[in-house]
Amino acid sequence: MAASILAAASTRTADACGSNALLFNWSACVAFACCELATPKTLDEAAAIIKRARHRLRVVGTAHSFSRVADTDGVLLSLRGMPNAVHVLRDERTGTATARCSANITYAELCSQLHAEGVALPSMASLPHISVMGAVATATHGSGDGNGCLSTHVLEAHYLDGDGQRRSCGRSHDEFQLLLLGCLGVVVELTLEVEPRPYEVRQDIYLGLPWEVVDARFDELMGSAYSVSLFSRWDEVGGVEQLWRKQRVPAGGELEPAPQSLFGARLADGPTHPLSGVDASCCTSQGAPAGPWHERLPHFRAERDSSAQGDELQSEYFVARAHAVAALRALRALEVQSRGQLGRLLLVSEVRSVAADTLWMSPFGASASVGLHFTWRHDVAGVTAFLPVLEAALAPLDARPHWGKLFTMAPARVRALYPALPRYRELAMRVDPRGKFRGHGTFVDEVVFAP
Ligand SMILES: Cc1cc2nc3c(=O)[nH]c(=O)nc-3n(C[C@H](O)[C@H](O)[C@H](O)COP(=O)(O)OP(=O)(O)OC[C@H]3O[C@@H](n4cnc5c(N)ncnc54)[C@H](O)[C@@H]3O)c2cc1C
Known part of the structure; x- marks a missing residue:
């Protein structure tokens, strides 16, 4: 396509x-x-x-x-036509650093510049081709028990309001909450909290992780590396096809060589794409040696043109970490109950962990969460017909959908999952009384603002 x-x-x-x-x-x-x-x-x-x-x-x-x-x-x-810039500011007294960047810059551009300036981000999404503000608005995330979503990197937003006036607002202001879902205004720059030194990461891929090990040792497994992902197709017998572990190299130290087997899975003997059998040349380097953080944290290489892809759909739901194993069991049961329909629509699923945050409209909220991601075949009718079944299976666990991915949950149900939504709505109506940035009958209008 x-x-x-x-x-x-x-x-x-x-x-x-x-x-x-x-x-x-x-x-x-x-x-x-x-x-x-x-x-x-x-x-x-x-x-x-x-x-x-x-x-x-x-x-x-x-x-x-x-x-x-x-x-x-x-x-x-x-904002594609506007020039992109990145300015790193170091505070020698506290040893901290910040970076002020154009909102529309992609992570690929941003991170190579941050690395060149000797600073780093703590986490990235699987794909670096997305814009920073686009990712911030949808609470885009990577994986890692200690890693919040990418919106949590933002210290201050610099934006144009509904009258085109330049404004700024920092994390401690209520208006900052409107960054999520893009209701603050036209964000032109963001100030990000960055790590004051770059670091190296090694990613090791393991194959054939048994579900019984995942169920019994989930917390240990997800906490066993800086960033952990589990790729599966919910096949009870086949287990988790791939375990991806991204480890940070300790400052001034080095990592132990990757063991040949771990959690009952075996070390892959070559580059591995999340979709088994697919050429892995678009994936970031795997195995030794470790390399720069921004060339290992995303699964996919920045230099590969993502616009050549697109032949897929995606959905993702988040449940509180305490419900993780129940969610994994529910999805394996669904694969059986749906007589393999889940597996037929699915290219691959990825399970990741995300830390809690204090953002009103973040799907992670006050509890550490697990993301249950689905990369679907590009079958819009088939996927949208199946999503209500999937959502029903996860409903007892209060699963929240990813704002930037496909879901069919009723807006009223989504609203019920966000205790701070009334505050968000009231604030957005005060800041943008004409509703310029939410539109009429649009996604945001229907999901967040409908009565
Ligand atoms: C191949 C692929 C891999 C992905 N991997 C991940 C992943 O690992 N983790 C994850 O969580 N998600 C992932 N996603 C989802 C993706 O991160 C989100 O959909 C993200 O929002 C895309 O960023 P974008 O720049 O395309 O934003 P858009 O889709 O263009 O916009 C998203 C939102 O941001 C708002 N916005 C954008 N720029 C501004 C601005 N300057 N001012 C105000 N509002 C603005 C828009 O109005 C909109 O509400 C993936 C998507 C794809 C296609």
Whole structure:
């Protein structure tokens, strides 16, 4: 399938998006409902567009979300035409460092610059091609018991409000909470908390991890490395196909060689793609030697063009860590009960751990969580018909969906899972009384703001 990519159209300065010029997301499962695409080249141009868009406006990052979270019935603003910059600031007194970066910069660009400046991020998503603000708005995450989602890296947001006025707000302000789901305004820069020194990571892949070991030793397993992922197809007999372990090299020290077997799984004897049998040349380096953090934390290489892909759909649900093993059992049972329908729609699933945070609309919230991710075949009808069955299986565990991936849960059910949602809604209505950034009948309007 040749995906239609927003990037192809976004070089135009502004464009009517009639039926002849539909704009699609990365996987072409969302056709944006916008009436205009605007790509300002300067901050002043962006401010003028915001003022001119009297009613509705939303920003799109790299359009990698599978949900309609970036969609608007008004102007779709892309910051691709604006220059990207990164400035690292060190506080020699405290030994800490921050980085102020363009909101639309991709992690691939950001992280290579951070590394060159001698600082680092603590975690990254599996793919570095996404924009920083796009990831922040959907609580995008990697894995690791000690790693919060990428939104938790942000210290301060610098944005244009509904009148095109420049504003900033820091973590301690309530308005900061509106960064999630993109309701604060047009974010142009972010100040991130960064690690003051770069570090190295080695990732080792193990094959054939028995489910009984996972069930019995889940916490030990997920805590056994800096970042741990389990790839499976929920086959009770086949077990977890792959265990990915990313270990940080201790400062001034080194890692022990990877043991040949671990948790009953065996060390892979060569580069391994999460989809068994697929060429692993797009994956970041595996095994020894360890390498720079930004070339090991993502599963996929920055230099490989992600726009050539797109032939997949994704969903992900989060449950409290205490429910992790129950969720894994429920999904294996579902594979049996659905007579293999789950497995037929699925390319692969990934289980990751994410630390708790204090963001009102983060799906992780106050408890450490486990992410249950599904990379689906590109079968929109089949997947959307199956998602209610999957969601019913996880409902007793209060599973929350990923904002940037496909789900079919009723908006009222989603709202019930977020105790702080009324505060978010009230604040958004105060900050953006005309509802410019939430739109009308859009994803965010329906899921968060509908009465
Ligand atoms: C191949 C692939 C791998 C993925 N891997 C992971 C993963 O490992 N972990 C994970 O959690 N997710 C993952 N995702 C999901 C992805 O991280 C999210 O969908 C993310 O939001 C995509 O970023 P984007 O720049 O494309 O944002 P978009 O989809 O373009 O936008 C997302 C949201 O951000 C808002 N936004 C973007 N820029 C701005 C701005 N400047 N100001 C205000 N609002 C803005 C938009 O309005 C929208 O609400 C993956 C997706 C793909 C396609």
